[in-house]
Amino acid sequence: MKKEFATKRDKYKSSRGGYSRLLNLHCFQCNNVVIIYQKDGPGNLRRLYMDRIMAPEKLVGLQNENIKDISALKCNECGFVIGSPYIYKSEKRKAFRVFQDAIIKSVKKRKNYK
Ligand SMILES: [Zn+2]
DSSP states (O other): OOOOOOOOOSHHHHTTTSOEEEEEEEETTTOOEEEEEEEESSSOOSEEEGGGEEESGGGTTGGGSOGGGOOOEEOTTTOOEEEEEEEEGGGTEEEEEEOTTOEEEEEOOOTTOO
16 A cells, blocks of 8 residues: 555544554454554554544544444455454444454554654
8 A cells, every 4th residue: 555644643642642653454364454553552452443544445434433334344355353343431432342363463664654
């Protein structure tokens, strides 16, 4: 993907220390890049906030959908199920709960990344 992604800055980001990384999230089973994700702050990836999914297009903006209409997160190459949608209560934020060891992350190299 050649597209450049602008980092989102908002209250969620500031509450996590104010720094972010863009990650390529790979399917554990086939290594396909399933999602490009903005990770705010330190810590493990237990959940993927829908408002932090930068790509692919069809997974961007899911936070505006009804949670009941959002299907489980699957690898588009091999169909491996990666996570299930839910609402992260303490922030009332839509997210995918990631199954243990379902994804592998790698840091996305990016020019002018702050
Ligand atoms: Zn896969």
